[in-house]
Each structure stands twice: as C-alpha cells, then as structure tokens.
Amino acid sequence: MTLLSDIGRFLLMLKGMFKKLENRRMYSKELMRQCTEIGFGSLGIVTIISVFIGAVSTIQTAYQLVSPLIPISTIAQIVRDTVILEFAPTLVCVVLAGVAGSRIASELGNMRVSEQIDALEIMGINTKTYLILPKIIAAMLMIPLLVIIAMVLGIWGGRLAGTAAGIISPNMYDKGLTSDFLPYNVFFALTKSYVFAFILSSIPAFYGYHVRGGALEIGKASTKAVVVSCVLILFADYILSALLL
C-alpha cells in the first residue's frame, strides 16, 4: 500500500510541476544555479572516478588476455566498449545519485522542515515548478555532458595506465580504439544517461519535498533517496540493455 501510495504521490508531484510560470527570469536563474551545482559541482568526482575506472579496466583486461592469438590492441577495444556502454553512464550515475541526489533531498528536506517551502506557497509560488522542475531539467542537461566527459576521461585513463605499466603502446592503444567502433554504443550510453538523470533527480526531490519532522527525518529521507535511486538506476540499466542492445 505504501509503495502504491508513494508511486501515486510521485506521479502527482510530476504533474504538479507543469504549471504556468510566475516569472520566467526567476525560473531561468534557478535553472542556471542548479546546472552549476549539479554539473560543475560533480565534475571533480566524475573526473577522478572516470580516470581510475579506465586505468583499472586496462590493467585487469590485460591481466585476463593471456592468449598470444588475441592482438594486444583488443585491450583498447574492450576498455572503450566497457567504459562507453557501462562504466561511464551507470557507475558515474550511481555515484551522482549519492552526490547530487543526497544534496537535492537534503536541500528540499531542510526547506520543508524550516517552513521555507510553506513561505513560497504563501507567496503564491508553485513550489513544485520552482523547486523541483529546475533540478530535473538541470540534471537532464548536465548529466549526459558529465557522462560524455567520463567516457573521454575513462578511455584516456586506460591509455595512461596501459602506457605507464608497459602493457600497451600509445599507438597500439589508439589503433584499438578506432577499430570496430560502433557509434550506436554512444547513443545507447546517452539514452541511459538521460533516464538515469531523471531518476537521480526526481526520486531525491520526491523524498526531500515530502519530508515530515526534523533533522533526523532529513537524514533518513536523504539516505532512502540515494538507496532507491541506485536500485532504480540498476533496474533501468537492465531494462534498457535488454530492450536496446
């Protein structure tokens, strides 16, 4: 019953976001603020994760490719495809669910508990449109960009680690990268990143917006938001893979 009721309230929240804007300039300003917080605010962690994931992928692939019949450039192909198909969109979004998701849930939860949302309602502002919609739009604009950055950095990290460890030469790595490249994989990764961006922004917004109580409940809502977002991201990952690949 709680699950059904939560789904119903979630859908009503989404419906409630699409109302007439009181002042477009104020909403654009809020959208820009959210883009900065979600996009630039997560750039550091995305960079670190991507480079290391690429590096580890190269070393581990090389460790498993022991047959002399398989050309060494295959390492680059495997790293490229795993980074593009899985690591960049999924792992980065799971991490972002923790970074951006918890921030969204705690920001809205704090606003709810300290009556700031009520204050906005009293002013005649549609709080769902003003507070939630810019966060979802900002996530859907910035997260695919972060995923593209993660792809590039992951592949570059693999090249760096491969050369540093003497596993593969830069030329061989570049040759492997360009052979049998399927642009559809990038399209698939970006499709996933849009879906994940929606999940990791709307789910925390839902839990944060509906917080009741005090500081303890904000913490609980934040944790629940991250857990539910991660589970849904993994579930959506499976569904999208089954449908699109």
Next chain:
Amino acid sequence: MIEVKNIQKKFADKVVIEEVSARMEAGRCNLIIGASGSGKTVLMKCMVGLLNPDQGSIFYHGNNFTTMDTEAKTLIRKEIGMLFQGSALFDSLTVEENIMFPLNMFTKDTTGEKIKRVNEVLDRVNLSGVNKKYPAELSGGMKKRVALARAVVLNPKYLFCDEPNSGLDPQTSLVIDKLIRELTVEYQITTVVNTHDMNSVMEIGDYILYMYQGKKEWEGTRKEIIFSKNQRLNDFIFASEFLRDAKDMRMLEETGKIPNERDMDQMTRP
C-alpha cells in the same frame, strides 16, 4: 476582512478543529490564542490554504477561499504576507535578496526601485544596514524582523503571524508586537496572530479568539478578557499565581495591562 465559518479539520480520526467561526476585521490585530495542541496553528494553516478544511468556509472580503480554483487562490495568496515561527528565511540568500524575492517574482520594477523598496521596509523594521548579511549571521529577533519586512514588502492586505514571539526575550517580543501593530494600523492590514504570549495578548489583541481542544471557547477584546468569567480562559491567561493575584487586586481592570513588579509594589504600598 476575513471570515471563518464552521471550520472543521480532522487528521485520520482525530478532530483537530471543530466548528470554529470567527470574523477578523481590517486594521486590527486579531489574535488566536490557546494552549499547545489546541488547534490554532492548524486553523491558521487552513486560513492561508496550506491545509484544506474538511468542512466550512473561509471568506476573504466576501470571496469564498475554500471553493476557489488554484489560480484564484494564487491571486489571494499574492495579497497575503506571513511571518513564520522559525522566520523561514532562505538560508542561501542575503537579507536584501530575501526581501527582494517577492519583488523579483511578482513585479516588473527596476533593480534600483526594488533596492529602494527593500531599504524602506528594512528601515521600517529598524534594521537598516544589514542588507548584505546572511540569515545565519542574524539574531532571532533580527530574523523575525527581516521575515516581517519580507512579509510586508508587497503591501499585503492580510498578514499572518505564527507565534511571532517564540524564542525571543520579552523586550524583543515587545518590539515585534509594536511593529506588527504599527504596520497593521498604518496599512489597514487584516492581521491574524497566533500566539500564547500573554504580553502580546494585552499589548496588541484587538480581537481575541481563545481555542480550547479544537473548539472556540471564547472571543472578545483585551479589555473584556480581564473581566471574563470563563474559567478555562482565566486558567490559561492568568496561569501564574502572580497574575492571579494581580487580577484579584483588580489591577488589571484599572490598567488593562499585565503589571510588572514595580506596579505591584505601588499597589500594595499603604
């Protein structure tokens, strides 16, 4: 003018407000008083539309607020200013940005005009020069005054104050009470104050609605409250022995105010 007719509100099976009616006039401070849990905050939230009453109607200048569609409610809400118990200032914005927020959202004024208006209201609440400070840098009383400035920046017709003195010392409470009263009279606002601060009751209560366990127990003016024979009201208002003694001595009847120690000494001096 706000009129509340037979409002009822339940949470699950628990009736929190039962058949409450009241008439709150413009240019007056209308107080809702009562013990914690008596339903006064729920009543106020129903009045401003944060909660929907299960039964009854609320009229703003004769227009039924409870049956209005969302757009019409939004128009009424633009005429409402509200001072929250915890001030509800936006943490990430400066004092100036907080007060300017409703102006940015609902007016087409130039930045210069908005800043001028912000300075006017800040000056009105005796807080000039704090424009660039953040709420975290202000004291409780200053936060309340900034919140009051934000509530009146658009010249509202209705002002709601939820426990405006909670957490404040008696002197600061008096300052806030005086400000609420002055603004009410100056701009002919219909002000509704939710309080259990007895100084406020005696200082600004033009019309007082006493709630007891979700029901309207008594209504009247601050003068009438002194002569009231309602036992529950007397137990609530004159809760301390000091106040009961003062009432017994009919001092309240003479002054209309809660006495301080010096007044008591003068009264008891031979």
